[in-house]
Amino acid sequence: MPPPVVTVLLPARNAERTVARAVESLLEGTLREIRVLAVDDGSTDGTRGVLEGLAARDARVEVLEGQGRGLVAALNLALSHATSPYVARMDADDEALPRRLEASVAALEANPGLGGVGTGVELFREDQPVSPSMRDYAAWLNGLTTPERLHRERFVESPICHPSVCLRREAVVAAGGWEHGDFPEDYNLWLKLIHQGHGMHNVPEVLLRWRDSTERLTRTDPRYAHKRFIWVKARYLARSREVAGRPLTVWGTGPGGLTLTRFLLAEGARVERFIDVHPRKVGTRIHGIPVDPPESLGAPPEDTHLVAAVGVRGIRDEIRSALTALGWVEGVHFTCAA
Known part of the structure; x- marks a missing residue:
């Protein structure tokens, strides 16, 4: 098996119902040289069995034990096992469209000044319509298609959808990986990478189906409260x-x-x-x-x-x-x- 170009970091906790489709959507993509590091982060349902079944069928999938230590620890654990030039994120309830990783790698290879790229996103949920505020946010994200535009807008909101991102592994490692604290770990990383001189933008194509739900961490975890986003803004705005x-x-x-x-x-x-x-x-x-x-x-x-x-x-x-x-x-x- 050829060495992977991209390693996908995919933490999962109690995602038995959705994680198989999330992983399969990556494996079915047009970029074949990938590795999926799926971190079972203390699941109490059948998530571990689903992941092990996927790994048994495709050697590109590897299951890691996250021990329930949380998202940041799971991401940094997977990052420590990655050896490919690029690392990408994926959530256990989203769906990658076929060209997601191929288009992301092409964008990064075309511009050495980029530390990472996200993609355009399509929001969906199965129980009710997506809220107008989330639709507005996705439309704003999908418009940040140049490094200049994203740089200008970086303090408005988090400018990249976390599960859509593909990053240069060396840049993430040099930044210390995802930082644990009382704040949104993704927004903090984007601002840190930009502060360190890396460009970022979103690939214009819609390449991720991004699930919205009442149980999303952004709605249930105090680290993602509006006040904590403002703190991260101030942290990097003051030193910009x-x-x-x-x-x-x-x-x-x-x-x-x-x-x-x-x-x-x-x-x-x-x-x-x-x-x-x-x-x-x-x-x-x-x-x-x-x-x-x-x-x-x-x-x-x-x-x-x-x-x-x-x-x-x-x-x-x-x-x-x-x-x-x-x-x-x-x-x-x-x-x-x-």
Whole structure:
């Protein structure tokens, strides 16, 4: 059997009903030189038997014992067994479309500056329609098809669907793998890789069927609470080349903007003023920081940076348009973080 080009890291816990199709969809793909490292992470149903049956039928599948230590430990265990130049992720309840790994590897080999790529995704669920917010999120992800676009949008939301990603193994190992903590491990890794100079983007093709469900970790695990995403943003935004060392203006004094500001201050950033349109807030101070109206903004600043932190749907584009009309350049004078 030829050595694998891609090793797929697939943790599974109590996924007896869906894991066979997840693995089979990878094995049926157009890229044949793959290895699937399936980590049984403390399952109490028939998951282990399903995985062992798959391994018995196809030598490209190997089962590892995860001992129920959680997703991050399972991913790093599988990573430690990988020897291929690329490692990809897969969840036990999703389905890869045939060209997923082939297209991902082609994108990485065509651009040595990339640390990883995701793919376009198609959301599905069997019990009810996918929520409008998830559909909007998938549409946003599917539009991040260049390194420049993803870099610009990286602080808005997690810009890559975790189970769609394919990464350079050396880049992930150098970054320390997935980091365990009270925060979303995937978003943290994307921002860390970008901070270390690696480009990332999503392959334009829809190549993963991404299952949405009420039991998803993003809905049940406190590590994926909105506040923890904001903390990760602040962690890397404060040390980014756009922001580091510059006094900041934060546009938005809603709950998200104030939470981001609090975390930025904890990271050592200097927030000198807020921008807001609410007439009861303009002219006041919040936590000692003055609140000014958008009309107070003039020509692009030379030594400060603005962070747009209004999460209301559609407002991000309005802020972009307003600042661009004043001659401000995104990534130079301002960054969108909501």
